[in-house]
Amino acid sequence: MPYIGCHVSISGGVENAPKRAADLGCDTFQIFTANQMQWKAAPITKHSRDIYLLEIKRYDYHYVVSHDSYLVNLGSPDPKKLAMSRNAFIEEIQRSTFLKIPYIVFHPGSHMENGDDFAMQTIAESLDYCIETVTDSTVALLLENTAGQGTNVGYTFEQIDTIIQRSSYPDRLGVCFDTCHAFSSGYDLITESGYTDTFKQFDNVIGLDYLKVFHLNDSKKALGAHVDRHHQLGEGFIGMEAFYRLVNDDRFAELPMILETPGDDAHYAREIKLLKDAIKL
Numbered sequence: 364m365p366y367i368g369c370h371v372s373i374s375g376g377v378e379n380a381p382k383r384a385a386d387l388g389c390d391t392f393q394i395f396t397a398n399q400m401q402w403k404a405a406p407i408t409k410h411s412r413d414i415y416l417l418e419i420k421r422y423d424y425h426y427v428v429s430h431d432s433y434l435v436n437l438g439s440p441d442p443k444k445l446a447m448s449r450n451a452f453i454e455e456i457q458r459s460t461f462l463k464i465p466y467i468v469f470h471p472g473s474h475m476e477n478g479d480d481f482a483m484q485t486i487a488e489s490l491d492y493c494i495e496t497v498t499d500s501t502v503a504l505l506l507e508n509t510a511g512q513g514t515n516v517g518y519t520f521e522q523i524d525t526i527i528q529r530s531s532y533p534d535r536l537g538v539c540f541d542t543c544h545a546f547s548s549g550y551d552l553i554t555e556s557g558y559t560d561t562f563k564q565f566d567n568v569i570g571l572d573y574l575k576v577f578h579l580n581d582s583k584k585a586l587g588a589h590v591d592r593h594h595q596l597g598e599g600f601i602g603m604e605a606f607y608r609l610v611n612d613d614r615f616a617e618l619p620m621i622l623e624t625p626g627d628d629a630h631y632a633r634e635i636k637l638l639k640d641a642i643k644l
């Protein structure tokens with residue numbers, strides 16, 4: 364059975380997240396380990412970490428996913444911004460390692476009018492630099508596919524594969540598949556044949572072994588719109604069928620699947636239950 368969960372807040376301290384997630388019915392969850400809109404992160408104390416790890420044990424979570432800050436652009440052509448991004452990413456790896464989090468999900472980056480190839484090369488070099496700087500970590504860095512909004516790269520499987528192949532550490536990398544982003548970038552998930560074809564392409568181009576986490580989001584925008592607008596499951600253009608297929612796909616039966624849909628906690632609890640009830644595996 365896949366692990367179903369959602370993004371939860373760390374307000375009041377990271378140690379509050381495991382219970383908050385459990386109360387919503389999560390068997391996995393995603394957090395920001397720091398304020399995602401600020402460059403300077405407050406350090407996590409050892410006390411906080413120790414309580415957090417006890418809570419992880421208490422609720423028996425196998426997977427926790429950290430989502431990197433939205434400010435980070437590992438493909439930036441601006442040397443100052445690139446240095447800030449790399450430093451922030453290094454700190455993210457350090458915090459996640461400290462919390463024994465196995466996966467960091469990050470948006471690959473944007474080229475700011477310097478072209479996709481430039482960004483892909485810079486991102487691969489950034490990943491190598493960060494991996495080489497934090498020598499005591501084994502955390503896997505998961506490139507999230509993007510909707511291709513603005514100058515973001517990572518909106519095709521080929522681009523994600525290129526970044527992985529250009530890195531010297533492909534074993535430390537993986538992919539987080541966001542359903543809204545994939546659909547918005549042009550991969551059909553609505554029909555059975557679209558679904559089958561999308562994952563066949565993923566396997567041919569990147570390899571399903573690299574797929575470690577799902578973000579389950581419906582889309583407010585149509586197929587190929589290249590706009591990143593999440594919607595509640597079944598309310599958007601993708602529709603419920605794709606999500607029922609995903610949670611029952613035995614290729615993904617051991618993977619964490621995380622909701623990032625808009626709304627309050629009650630809607631998360633409702634969507635988690637909806638998905639769990641649909642699992643026939």
Ligand SMILES: [Zn+2]
Binds near residue numbers: 578
């Ligand atoms: Zn996502």
Ligand SMILES: [Zn+2]
Binds near residue numbers: 541544
């Ligand atoms: Zn998104």
